[in-house]
Amino acid sequence: MKNLQAEVRPGAYYDSVVLMQLQKGLAALPGIIDAGVVMATDANKELLAAMGLLPDSVTAKADDLLIVVQGQNEQAAQAALAQVNVLLQQRQGRAAQAFRPKSLATAVAHLPTSQFTLISVPGRYAAAVAEDALNLNQHVFLYSDNVSLADEVRLKQLARAKGLLLMGPDCGTAVINGIGLGFANRVRRGRIGIVAAAGTGLQALTTEIHNLGGGISQAIGVGGRDLKEEVGGVTTWQALDLLQRDAETAVIVLVSKPPADQVAATLLRAAQSGPKPVIINFIGYAPPGRRLGNLFFTSGLVDAAEHAVRLSGEVVALVEKRRPLSGYLRGLFSGGTLAYEMLLGLQAVLAPLYSNIPIRPHQQLPDLMQSQGHTILDLGEDAFTQGRLHPMMDNDLRLRRLRQETADPDVDMIVLDVVLGEGAHPDPAVELAPVIAEAVRAGKRVVAIVVGTELDPQDLNSQIERLAAAGAHIFPNVSETLDYVYNRLPPPTRDFPPVSLAAFTGEGLTAVNVGLESFYESVIGQGGGAENARAVQVDWRPPAGGNEKLMAILAKMKSQ
């Protein structure tokens, strides 16, 4: 901590790019060892301290600009601080624009075709700017982080009601009509549409798709919290719906960290209800299978990109949607792992879901003797087999339960497994078929998963024939059974107006930028100065000079 000199500028606001350049400029001056230029938040002061760049004497608040230099001697440090204004002026003299509106409203009036507003002001100012933009009927690309969850929820409800997308907050990237917003790799256009709650995840995915020879129709960022329970996947669902209607999009990819259960279920059912294949990459989520209905579950961004490129080049045969599930599904399994796989597959899309082998604690079936909601039972589980034979040998318990489920008017579908082989019942069909026939006569759909080979002692074909004759749909594994169920999922009710495709058509876009000037330069640059990427930079300053009290008063006046 030798030869440190610091200067505090209370309430001074500069773009972070300016701060970085000031810091670099100071560090490059003669006799200077290191420099730090930051807004004096607690986190930043901690960082400075860790670098040995925080003099003990300094007191500065989050609103204040803190400039620290370490010189080889006292004089060099003082000389450097004296250069701060010169360095700041050098920067400010550079970028020039004919007209720099002071407010968002003026900017939009100046550029009336603008449909997007990019916002990268500091987090505590961002929500107010975003609200203004939505009220000016702009789709919002909200790069700013440190926006509260409550603000996010409020803004997204407003956007949804107005048929607008609020991409963000903390949305690092998007590619709209071929123009990258925020951080974005330059990639060819194509038939793959992306919705992503992950910033670099979206960049890595578009890059991988490009490098594999594929292309992007639209890539929509939604912010890292969109799929949390509180936010409810608002923007993701809007974007998914948009891409399902977009004629340029053949395949959709959905990327996120693992969503809240209920949010995942709604989005997957929305994805499944559409006419296009949807590739799911919930990073760190246990996939319920590889392909189920229209949905392709992948492991990792590379896997997702490979699938997307492959599918975008071929005609994918989607199963025609059939009569949707109109009641509960009840699974009566003799095989524990089959029950578990089934439960895993259903928990992604159905609720409420109960079991005696719950994956999540809230799925615990309270009374094993009585199913409720959708229920998956492992009848080979310890509680059912103490001192009695396993249900693979003894069908008694299962036959009784099958009759019980048949008698339940809320049940639509009953799923059974029939596991053949050595040691198992010599002829399960002879006992199961009559009771299955009763269920079918009572209007239930019955599915039998028959696990066996042609070498098994029970005669696989005869088992299948008799179960099918009783009216059961026969599948050889859980995977195909889940596919059957997914193709019969009831679609969720969409309770919001569709986002118009008008702003997401053709090449290029028109945008207003509030915040980091480099994002404005980037948009203009991608258009090559031509008409298809027009933008205006707002000369934004914190309201009331960043003074919190004054800001509160202004906000109150405005809302009256």
Add this chain to the structure above:
Amino acid sequence: MKNLQAEVRPGAYYDSVVLMQLQKGLAALPGIIDAGVVMATDANKELLAAMGLLPDSVTAKADDLLIVVQGQNEQAAQAALAQVNVLLQQRQGRAAQAFRPKSLATAVAHLPTSQFTLISVPGRYAAAVAEDALNLNQHVFLYSDNVSLADEVRLKQLARAKGLLLMGPDCGTAVINGIGLGFANRVRRGRIGIVAAAGTGLQALTTEIHNLGGGISQAIGVGGRDLKEEVGGVTTWQALDLLQRDAETAVIVLVSKPPADQVAATLLRAAQSGPKPVIINFIGYAPPGRRLGNLFFTSGLVDAAEHAVRLSGEVVALVEKRRPLSGYLRGLFSGGTLAYEMLLGLQAVLAPLYSNIPIRPHQQLPDLMQSQGHTILDLGEDAFTQGRLHPMMDNDLRLRRLRQETADPDVDMIVLDVVLGEGAHPDPAVELAPVIAEAVRAGKRVVAIVVGTELDPQDLNSQIERLAAAGAHIFPNVSETLDYVYNRLPPPTRDFPPVSLAAFTGEGLTAVNVGLESFYESVIGQGGGAENARAVQVDWRPPAGGNEKLMAILAKMKSQ
């Protein structure tokens, strides 16, 4: 509950098959509506009650046989109960065997080539029988459920020390030398070896493999709890090690519900250290990728079977193992999703592992300024970016941290991402390369994940060339980076004697069966009565007639 008649036989023991047949026999008698024959455990009494088959007056304990019949009238019910002894004798007269030893020791003496003992006696007797079998140097197939976790741990430690496999408890199935044990489908032999903590999972997998045209070398069940923390994957590791040495096995499949983290890490490192591809299907586990090193992560049993059959038919090019990781890995990421993917990939195999974006709570890095153990940092996270530029634009923080990690003697490998594109730093290599070169000179291995396309403004090739010239290994995505790390994982230290391959060679086996007679009949039947499947059935009865007090005294006498 009309016309119910019940009989309780205190302490009576019958094989569950006998109980099922008695129940069916009673239900088929004239004037009988329904019948229930069970050991009177609480669970079974609850089941009977749910079926309306439990008279209020009945008091019976878990040791007691409870027989209930419901007649069309009182007389029919009473007449049925009077038939119980006749029905029991009919059954017992059937199966006959020249010699029925009363004890396991006599059975093994009679069949000295026996290397496997199948045990399916009720759970509370099973541990003692299994211990006897291990002490007679038998591999144990323990079908019985309701065995305590403590007994399982004790038995598995004993088996491991003796170089024996304890398959189970609650092990439904295995296929050893082409002979199915317990419940097992008949499948062709082939080059795919399986280790499974899932009973029907193993059946479904072998069936799927067979139906796809593949075949099985050995399929080893380990019991559903083997991969829990308390048990530690003892049998799984032994079996994996066995299959890695088995010349007949070309591809290994490992199936389980999600294991405990530490158990998974050890087993995956053991799997990775071997010379064969290992297909992992942890059902309901978030896979860290598709292929990493020798490991192929799959989603669902069908996916696993398809992979196994495909790989068993081709020569898999495994990367030669390189200098293993000899210190900690530190990841300094600008991209949050890339950091998260990396963390997900590493948590499967490395511990202790810390992060500022932990997937599990115990991974939380206490001091963000100081890495510890293996650490993955997302430097674009809110705490690092308040009032300063994102690390994609401003390398300052990352360069400082890179120097800090270089100075740490416990660090072996440093991983960085370099995300190019619009909005990002115009030339990250110019700042990163010199500091990477310092790290390489200090003996660190540096990996750079360069995300970009040839259209990006930074010139992708020039970035890669300069980073490589500084000594960094370059990969285009997290997936290939994880593959690089997996090929350098230190193998876990195997602290147990290998299981001899002698019992797992050629066709057929010789076994002793204690418990369900149908398993004995099945083994004999699969050998077609020939020499390659020989078995002896033990005429087992509960010790001390099932009297708990007497059993305890006997056990005490035996241990002295």
